Amino acid sequence: MQFGEVDIDGSLVASHSSVSEDIVMVNNGCLCCTVRGDLVKMLLELVKKKRDKFDHIVIETTGLANPAPVIETFCMDELVSRRVKLDGVVTLVDAKHAMQHLNEVKPRFVVNEAVEQVAYADRIILNKIDLVTETELEVLTNRIKHINGMAQIKLAKFGSVDMDFVLGVGGYDLERIDSQVQVDSSCSPSHHHEAGHGAEHHNHHHDHVHDSTVSSVSIVYEGTLDLDEVDDWLERLIEEKGEDLYRMKGVLSINGSDQRYVFQVFIFFSFVSIL
Ligand SMILES: Nc1nc2c(ncn2[C@@H]2O[C@H](COP(=O)(O)OP(=O)(O)OP(=O)(O)O)[C@@H](O)[C@H]2O)c(=O)[nH]1
Numbered sequence: 606m607q608f609g610e611v612d613i614d615g616s617l618v619a620s621h622s623s624v625s626e627d628i629v630m631v632n633n634g635c636l637c638c639t640v641r642g643d644l645v646k647m648l649l650e651l652v653k654k655k656r657d658k659f660d661h662i663v664i665e666t667t668g669l670a671n672p673a674p675v676i677e678t679f680c681m682d683e684l685v686s687r688r689v690k691l692d693g694v695v696t697l698v699d700a701k702h703a704m705q706h707l708n709e710v711k712p713r714f715v716v717n718e719a720v721e722q723v724a725y726a727d728r729i730i731l732n733k734i735d736l737v738t739e740t741e742l743e744v745l746t747n748r749i750k751h752i753n754g755m756a757q758i759k760l761a762k763f764g765s766v767d768m769d770f771v772l773g774v775g776g777y778d779l780e781r782i783d784s785q786v787q788v789d790s791s792c793s794p795s796h797h798h799e800a801g802h803g804a805e806h807h808n809h810h811h812d813h814v815h816d817s818t819v820s821s822v823s824i825v826y827e828g829t830l831d832l833d834e835v836d837d838w839l840e841r842l843i844e845e846k847g848e849d850l851y852r853m854k855g856v857l858s859i860n861g862s863d864q865r866y867v868f869q870v871f872i873f874f875s876f877v878s879i880l
Contacts, residue, residue, distance in 0.1 A: 641674050645682050652688045661772050662689065671718055672725045679777075680871060693774025696726035696756075697764065701736040704745055707752075720819045723749055724851050726756045727776030734760045754821035755854065782854050782867045819851070829860045843870070 644664075651662060664675060672694055679691035706719035723729065729749060734742055742760070749758060759766050775781040835857060843850070850870075857866040 641678050641682070644675065644678050645685055648678075648685050648689055661692065671716065671721050673721070676725065676871065691777050692772065693727035693776030694725050695728045695730065695771045695774070696722045697730045697732055698723065698745075698749065700731055700733045700742060700745060704741075704748065707748060717818075720752060721851075723752045723756075724819050724821075726753055727774050728770055729753070729756045729758045730761050730764060730766055730770070731758055732761045732764050735762050752819050752821065754823060755852075777869070779867050779869065782856065782869060829858045832859045832862075832866070835859075839868075839870070 648662065651659070666672060666675060676691060676694065678685055679689065680686060703719065707717070707723070709717055709719070711717050731742075731746065731749070737745070746758065749756075757770075759770055853868070853870040855868050857868070859866050
């Protein structure tokens with residue numbers, strides 16, 4: 606499926622077309638509710654009429670789309686969420702042009718879509734690496750990691766990556782968060798390591814990078830936590846800072862319990878989902 610105002614890929618595909626039947630264009634603009642309504646209709650129709658013919662549904666948005674309303678559809682629409690599960694958000698980054706888009710200064714209250722697409726991603730394909738120098742690639746990679754420290758990044762030419770990298774991602778799968786968080790806390794470049802006596806901030810890797818209004822932070826705290834206090838903290842954080850947050854994932858060790866607690870939170874304009 607593709608969202609977009611001008612259906613260019615659609616006409617290209619239609620002209621070659623034994624596959625056209627499997628590609629659905631949704632071109633009613635980018636307003637969240639319009640897109641969501643269409644998306645819900647398409648998804649339900651696919652499930653109803655062709656459920657035995659596919660394993661995955663791939664939704665391609667235009668480069669200008671905010672991914673949030675699409676992600677939101679899978680959590681908020683009851684009929685959809687009962688029938689299809691969001692596997693993950695994959696963002697294809699054009700190594701040659703991405704920096705320019707990430708740096709574009711938008712008017713106040715207008716979000717930079719390129720930054721959002723990186724921020725929401727579970728997987729990032731950093732494509733066209735043959736068109737940039739090693740230094741450019743390094744600067745861009747650092748910038749992307751600064752915006753989103755959780756996503757796995759794969760460098761590619763002509764979009765060539767293993768199928769496993771883009772399908773079966775499990776980005777919203779609570780069971781996989783445990784391992785993701787462990788990997789992340791050992792290698793994230795933007796982690797905050799808190800140990801008893803106060804926070805020590807390790808952001809020195811990024812001192813030379815253009816400041817980004819969107820960034821990811823991880824907190825590693827040794828010891829156990831009180832569940833009620835964690836609940837209160839999350840509630841307060843969402844209430845006070847909800848508008849500034851995109852996603853949260855975590856694994857907690859709780860006082861008096863030898864089980865690991867895994868949580869994730871998605872925050873969209875006026876919607877919070879805690880699993
Ligand atoms: N040198 C080089 N060219 C590439 C690579 N990947 C794609 N291209 C070329 O870039 C051109 C434009 O392709 P894309 O940027 O992928 O276009 P697209 O994604 O279909 O465009 P939108 O969906 O409209 O964003 C085509 O001629 C591709 O062959 C790459 O890794 N290296």
